[in-house]
Amino acid sequence: MRLRSLITIFALAAITATFAAPNRTEGETASGISAQALKAKTDYCKTCHGLNGQGFRGSFPMPRLAGQQPEYIANQLQAFIERRRTNPVMFNVAHVLDPPMVKALSEYFRDLNPKPLGGAPRELVTDGKKIYEEGVSSTNVPPCASCHGPEAKGTDAFPRLAGQLHDYISRKLSDWDRERGQKKDQPDNSAIMQPIAHDLTAAQIKAVAAYVSQLE
Ligand code: HEC
Numbered sequence: 001m002r003l004r005s006l007i008t009i010f011a012l013a014a015i016t017a018t019f020a021a022p023n024r025t026e027g028e029t030a031s032g033i034s035a036q037a038l039k040a041k042t043d044y045c046k047t048c049h050g051l052n053g054q055g056f057r058g059s060f061p062m063p064r065l066a067g068q069q070p071e072y073i074a075n076q077l078q079a080f081i082e083r084r085r086t087n088p089v090m091f092n093v094a095h096v097l098d099p100p101m102v103k104a105l106s107e108y109f110r111d112l113n114p115k116p117l118g119g120a121p122r123e124l125v126t127d128g129k130k131i132y133e134e135g136v137s138s139t140n141v142p143p144c145a146s147c148h149g150p151e152a153k154g155t156d157a158f159p160r161l162a163g164q165l166h167d168y169i170s171r172k173l174s175d176w177d178r179e180r181g182q183k184k185d186q187p188d189n190s191a192i193m194q195p196i197a198h199d200l201t202a203a204q205i206k207a208v209a210a211y212v213s214q215l216e
Pocket residue numbers: 041042044045046047048049061062063064065072073074076077086087089090093105159179
């Protein structure tokens with residue numbers, strides 16, 4: 001190999017290394033957001049979503065964000081911004097966030113792990129577990145576990161359900177058609193859940209929500 005091509009290879013390697021390990025200034029997160037700016041934002045999120053992201057019951061349930069899949073969080077923030085998912089509160093919160101901040105926020109909440117808020121009727125948990133693990137064969141509802149995972153921790157775009165507020169889950173499943181996938185010309189992942197939410201009865205929704213809400 002000629003010296004010139006060797007030099008080129010070394011030069012390229014040096015450039016790659018520079019990009020692979022950016023010199024982070026102190027107090028900066030992986031997304032390039034300052035720790036201070038991220039804290040200001042997360043403090044704001046926590047006024048509604050709970051001090052540890054565990055969710056909060058106000059005049060209506062605020063969902064748990066702790067331990068949620070970053071890809072799912074980012075997808076939902078984008079869906080609020082584009083009004084594919086309708087919620088006036090979260091539209092206002094989300095439309096000012098730029099992509100690096102969305103990334104930093106979703107990674108921040110992924111790493112929190114508080115205990116579930118609880119409060120669901122215990123007597124529904126057994127029925128709910130059966131629906132979660134086996135689905136409902138008479139109405140062709142697939143096992144929730146097949147997408148949300150055996151422990152309901154989710155993966156990538158499939159959200160975590162473990163520890164989620166049971167009353168939030170019940171409301172979301174009952175209102176799916178009115179809140180999610182609201183731009184028919186821009187189909188999104190909400191279409192995957194649509195038939196499932198639609199085919200569950202109110203009693204089945206309550207039971208499965210009770211089951212996942214107490215999983216840690
Ligand atoms: C003023 C109250 C309020 C604040 C502040 C707030 N949220 Fe929300 N958020 C809500 C409510 C209410 C919902 C539930 C919307 C619904 O019912 O569809 C929600 C839903 C969400 C969801 C969807 C969760 C899911 O399981 O699908 C995400 C993600 C989210 N918020 C992220 C954030 C982030 C990040 C911040 C801070 C930048 C934040 N929120 C600040 C009230 C708030």
